[in-house]
Amino acid sequence: MQLDLTGKTALVTGSTGQLGRVIARTLASCGADLALHYINNETKALELKQEIEASGRQAVIVQGDITKQETAMQMRDQIQASLGVAGVDIVVANAVIQYEWTTVLEQSPEDYISQFESCVLQSVYLAKAFIPYMKEARGGRFIGINTECAMQNFETQSAYTAGKRGMDGLYRVLAKEVGEYQITVNQVAPGWTISDRDRNSEPGHDEGYTRTVPLKRRGEDQEIANAVAFLASDLSSFITGAYIPVNGGNVMPAI
Template sequence: MISIDLSGKVALVTGGSGQLGRVMARRLARSGADILVHYHQNREKAEELVAELTGMGVRAAALQADVTDFESVMRMQREAAKFGDPDIVVNNAVIQYEWKNVLEQDNTDFYSQFDSTVMHNVYMFKAFAPAMLEKGAGKFIVINTECSMRCDPGAAAYSAAKRGLDGLCRSFAKEVGGRGVTVNQVAPGWMITERERAHGVTTSGAYVDSVPMRRRGCDEDIADAVLFFASPLSDYITGAYLSVSGGRVMPTI
């Protein structure tokens, strides 16, 4: 039986106190990784998760930063280094604005979406890649979305930023691949999360009808994909865009 053992590894999850971030952090911790939980404003939820992870037998700590501000990210890097330079960085945090048609969307929303998506990753690469490159090993796992390929009406600001993110990740993967660092993307569809489980899950409708598997995935499906890219099983994979959408998005050659 193949098992994934991340003992001795440190993983940092941005947006770790959020819906998807919490599940990713738990999955990595169950495989033995020590976890750095990034949060922006929800310190209470981050510390609650840290207590939970510590109870699982791994080390954990909460780190605050505004991922759209380079100095704030660099401050987080210095704090993280006291815990242990991350071997695995999951760039999950993002700000989503209300979806509107291009002619109706406020211009500032496009800039803000770019900041929280593309620049967030630029800053994280600049902050955490140097230590990985020095060690000759490291993994960046970037959360993209099916929207970057579908570009549906009303999703222009979000889709444009996520498409820019794809280009950034592919270029960076080529820049650092020869020095042992991989850069891969996980692209979720509309996933079921803790919030929906508490308030009612949508299991039918036009979205579900558009999914070849005729059902929605869940947060754990995303966490499993992240775990794969965090593990030695993916050591020879970089620059990948992995759709986790039940076939709603099928990247082609």
Template sequence: MKTVLPPKIDLNGKCAIVTGATGELGRVIVRVLAAAGADVAIHYHSSRTRAEALRKEIESLGRKAFVWAADITVEAEVLAMRDAVRKELGDPDIVVNNAVIQYEWTSVLEQAVSDFESQFRSTTLHNVLMAKAFAPAMIERGHGRIIAINTECAMQCTPSQGAYASAKRGQDGVMRVLARELGPSGITVNQVAPGWMISEKYREAGQERQEAYEAGVPLRRRGEDVDIANAVSFLASDLASFISGVYLPVSGGNVMPTI
């Protein structure tokens, strides 16, 4: 009998790009991908100091890292980022669309129309532009991973989530279509949907516990930011080579897609 070895997430020889890489979740995703062996292009919008610190951190692991600023809602800037990453690291094997702009959560009637439009651009259009920029090279190679960060809010649709949930549901539609369109070229397209995770800012403020929220979560606790990064790294790896079109909640069961 052939020996079955335990699975291991191995991204050595792979190049990833993470948008919104200087944010609370983005930083952890970058670290986990690099720890698994990937070189990483670090996208940021305005936090250059934080981006450079993250670059040095990744390089200390023996991985290559590259920093680039762009407005991910503007096609020309996304294409310029693609060209810069290609020159520095090569065409990415893994695209992680994590960047998003969030506005004040209020009722649909009170939310500014401009908030809905901007939320759409930073969420749905962001994913469209990244696919247009980076998928063609994946098609040529016959391999690639596109992973977008969604949210449990896309399923909850509770009061005050109008702008955010509608944009994320639009993203979901685009990603499902892309999964069908890019699948014949060997490219998987998936989404990871966090719950209300514990990140650095909550740890620093001593606010890890949110009892009202935890009471509704089947596991009766909040997850950690690294739980999201681990799901991303799994979907980026060969272990997930036959998984595509998935909306994967990482929320302790707080939301559950049904059949």
């Protein structure tokens, strides 16, 4: 038994980011061809494209603001033309707008808008662009990157939490709307994850966080990508509407 995505095409938004690049590499290693979305870092996008092509998979880079519906439609058309496919089999909504966290009283209203746009509307636009093909194909995977923060509700998290909780509601409804077409809709919720930029950090700076984690460590970016690859594969064919924390048990959804 293995995660085999041979013959599948996957779109990863925010693929040049710390987590996005590992997700893209992992899906390619499972056999998928990749559409690599970026907003600003063209150099990293080209580097990732070359890396994936060197592994024997096809790749195309697509650029644009994921908070705009026209971007999603343009990406769809570009992917079809560049990769010669009728549509995308796997969508991973990973991109999110970054901003400075502060209290509700201090947080700019524009930050709440940006989080709604990048967490909720991004997925709405991706669904409108890519799910019609999945319906015709009677199958597909729609995966969103959420966060453990959506369950924690800690101080200064309000804009991020509001956006991700809105995303959670959207995904649960979408799962019910498209399930009859054998399209699954799921979310992966990382904790505070170790990525390339963290690997040279001072040891012990995360002790306050890991003290609360049952596994007593932070997760690795590869562990998040592994969960995404599982949800993208046929091994997850009867899982939909799920919010899956990948955080060592730091938050645990209850029944």
